[in-house]
Amino acid sequence: MKNKKIVAGLALVAGLSLPALALASTDAEEPMQPPGGWPQDGIIGAHFDRQAAQRGFQVYKEVCHNCHSLKYVAFRNLEDLGFNEAEVKAIAAGFMVQGEPDSDTGEVKDRPGKPFDHIPSPFPNPEAAAASNNGAVPPDLSLMAKAREGGPSHIYSVLQGYKTPTAEELKELPGGKVPEGSYYNPYKAGHVIAMPPPLSDGLVQYGDGQPQPTVQQMAYDVSTFLAWAAEPKLEQRKRMGFFYEILLLIVCGLLFASYKRISKRVLGH
Numbered sequence: 001m002k003n004k005k006i007v008a009g010l011a012l013v014a015g016l017s018l019p020a021l022a023l024a025s026t027d028a029e030e031p032m033q034p035p036g037g038w039p040q041d042g043i044i045g046a047h048f049d050r051q052a053a054q055r056g057f058q059v060y061k062e063v064c065h066n067c068h069s070l071k072y073v074a075f076r077n078l079e080d081l082g083f084n085e086a087e088v089k090a091i092a093a094g095f096m097v098q099g100e101p102d103s104d105t106g107e108v109k110d111r112p113g114k115p116f117d118h119i120p121s122p123f124p125n126p127e128a129a130a131a132s133n134n135g136a137v138p139p140d141l142s143l144m145a146k147a148r149e150g151g152p153s154h155i156y157s158v159l160q161g162y163k164t165p166t167a168e169e170l171k172e173l174p175g176g177k178v179p180e181g182s183y184y185n186p187y188k189a190g191h192v193i194a195m196p197p198p199l200s201d202g203l204v205q206y207g208d209g210q211p212q213p214t215v216q217q218m219a220y221d222v223s224t225f226l227a228w229a230a231e232p233k234l235e236q237r238k239r240m241g242f243f244y245e246i247l248l249l250i251v252c253g254l255l256f257a258s259y260k261r262i263s264k265r266v267l268g269h
């Protein structure tokens with residue numbers, strides 16, 4: 001009798017909290033995948049589209065770097081994307097980084113970057129970053145492609161997801177409106193984002209003779225670049241994973257064969 005009551009009570013609590021959970025988890029819209037998917041997804045033949053990642057680095061450098069740091073990436077890491085040594089040197093030299101303290105005066109001066117430097121933050125400190133962005137600190141993008149559900153698809157979707165909300169969508173926001181200095185974007189949890197739409201068609205000029213990139217193209221390229229930045233060793237990990245799967249299959253086969261032989265000898269069948 002008592003147990004029944006407890007069970008009924010638990011069921012009631014579970015029943016009441018389920019709709020709340022469902023509401024919380026449907027908050028950010030399911031991210032979009034690019035039409036052909038991501039070449040780095042899957043097991044067999046998973047690889048980064050390095051041409052896209054190189055263009056994505058250009059998008060990062062010219063657009064996102066105005067607000068976002070990328071502190072875990074050193075310039076020399078970019079060689080993995082197919083930039084050669086001279087190109088990496090030139091890229092690094094295009095950024096100013098904090099130099100070493102002067103041995104006599106202790107004074108620290110900025111100097112052009114070198115391949116071993118990490119990509120510097122566009123702001124000297126988080127307070128300065130917040131002050132330039134309406135109070136919101138642009139997060140470091142090094143691990144962004146792993147930090148959000150959907151990975152690179154999340155970034156890809158947020159970059160393309162800005163829109164004017166319908167009356168229906170406005171009603172769902174706290175206070176029924178998009179706060180001053182923020183933007184409507186259903187792919188962001190809460191549907192309101194403090195980042196102004198960073199991309200517009202043709203914003204970045206890709207190399208000579210290439211067509212003007214669309215927002216979708218730049219979103220694809222920069223999301224590929226950030227997926228690489230968040231896990232540069234993804235390809236090796238997947239290759240090793242596949243190798244161990246095969247190994248495991250062979251070992252299982254061998255075990256089964258020897259079990260068959262032994263059971264035949266011992267049990268006669």
Ligand code: HEC
Pocket residue numbers: 059060063064065066067068133136137138139144148154155158159187188189192193194195196198199222
């Ligand atoms: C003018 C400054 C500015 C620029 C330029 C900018 N961002 Fe942002 N970004 C922000 C701010 C501020 C936030 C924090 C938004 C928030 O928390 O509401 C943000 C947040 C983000 C987020 C996290 C979204 C989430 O789900 O929380 C991603 C991803 C992102 N930016 C990617 C980019 C990329 C990629 C570029 C370049 C194409 C870029 N940003 C350019 C200011 C900027």
